[in-house]
Amino acid sequence: MAPAAVAPTSTVDLSTYTSGYLKTSHGIQHDYATTKIGGATDILAKQAQQGVVFGDWRDEFFSKGYTVVKGAIPREKADGYRRKALDWFSQFPFGFVVNDKSTWTQEHLPVMMNGGMIMNYSATHEKWVWEARCEPGVLEPFAKLWGTDELLVSFDAVNITLPGRKDLKWSPWPHVDQSPTRKGLSCAQGIINLSQSGPTDGGLQLLTGSSALFDQFFKEHPPKPKAKDAPGQFDWYGFTLDDIKWFEDHGCRLIKVEAEPGDLIIWDSRTVHYASLPKSETIRTIIYATYTPAKLATEEDIKLKADIFRHYEGTTHWPHCNIFGQGRAMRGDTICPGERDEPLEKPELTDQVLKLAGVKRY
Numbered sequence: 001m002a003p004a005a006v007a008p009t010s011t012v013d014l015s016t017y018t019s020g021y022l023k024t025s026h027g028i029q030h031d032y033a034t035t036k037i038g039g040a041t042d043i044l045a046k047q048a049q050q051g052v053v054f055g056d057w058r059d060e061f062f063s064k065g066y067t068v069v070k071g072a073i074p075r076e077k078a079d080g081y082r083r084k085a086l087d088w089f090s091q092f093p094f095g096f097v098v099n100d101k102s103t104w105t106q107e108h109l110p111v112m113m114n115g116g117m118i119m120n121y122s123a124t125h126e127k128w129v130w131e132a133r134c135e136p137g138v139l140e141p142f143a144k145l146w147g148t149d150e151l152l153v154s155f156d157a158v159n160i161t162l163p164g165r166k167d168l169k170w171s172p173w174p175h176v177d178q179s180p181t182r183k184g185l186s187c188a189q190g191i192i193n194l195s196q197s198g199p200t201d202g203g204l205q206l207l208t209g210s211s212a213l214f215d216q217f218f219k220e221h222p223p224k225p226k227a228k229d230a231p232g233q234f235d236w237y238g239f240t241l242d243d244i245k246w247f248e249d250h251g252c253r254l255i256k257v258e259a260e261p262g263d264l265i266i267w268d269s270r271t272v273h274y275a276s277l278p279k280s281e282t283i284r285t286i287i288y289a290t291y292t293p294a295k296l297a298t299e300e301d302i303k304l305k306a307d308i309f310r311h312y313e314g315t316t317h318w319p320h321c322n323i324f325g326q327g328r329a330m331r332g333d334t335i336c337p338g339e340r341d342e343p344l345e346k347p348e349l350t351d352q353v354l355k356l357a358g359v360k361r362y
């Protein structure tokens, strides 16, 4: 008698899936079928195809779809940014006190996506965030990757994830930050890591090898329309458990990217990923930062980006296209009373900041 078929198992447990995506105050949702693809480029794809040996972290980035650039920010400076992050996080008017765990609940915290991503409240334009994004050791790897230092930076989010929260409904949200209709290696996204990210700490998890399977997956599985509560930006796609099993059947496996404070994580936007919650006592503290060449942006997108900068709004992981304002934080059906028109501490408007923001031209 033939053995009974064994149900495939997966390393990603989506059995308790509850969406932690945030509503946007403007309610716009871009659709794959009708949204124009802007900012397409083959600058990175060409390097991957040429198989050049760089002798540095780029070899791992192109072969595995992710890498960790060690010590992009000196340790002491990274610790300083982390202190500023936690100070800033303690200044929302909801009663959160970092040393009092009874205040580690949603009512005392700003509105965050999936328990940690702060995309509103002008977070991405705080002085400390801009200073970290202007660190030479953070900019240099992206300049190397793209072959230019005339870059734009993303205004995406910061992530402060408190460990051990009892009130948090959380489950994996495997996704890619690239539209299924945008083909090839088009964007390398980044995390400026400010807290220890060892095996039990919160951090980035990804399916190794999934970036190389991106086109094949969508050829075999035409993109489904977005769920109503999915993020509204164009360059985003969420996966089901069956999808994950397909990737695992094709040799991918889920790994946690380990990094120390001051390291820069860079990954191919076609890599399936999501975060792990901290199991340790360490508060996960990171800044998302992606850089792409300014010349890739259309006139329309650069104007939109500059306008978003002027009113201190957040966007997406993409710096030169997919410019999608995150709007105001919604607490339930109304704008969060803690929303702000500007950061607590405004960035210094240096030439570098204005150029990275798309306000001043190179």
Ligand SMILES: [Fe+2]
Pocket (backbone or CB within 6 Å): 175, 176, 177, 273
């Ligand atoms: Fe993502």
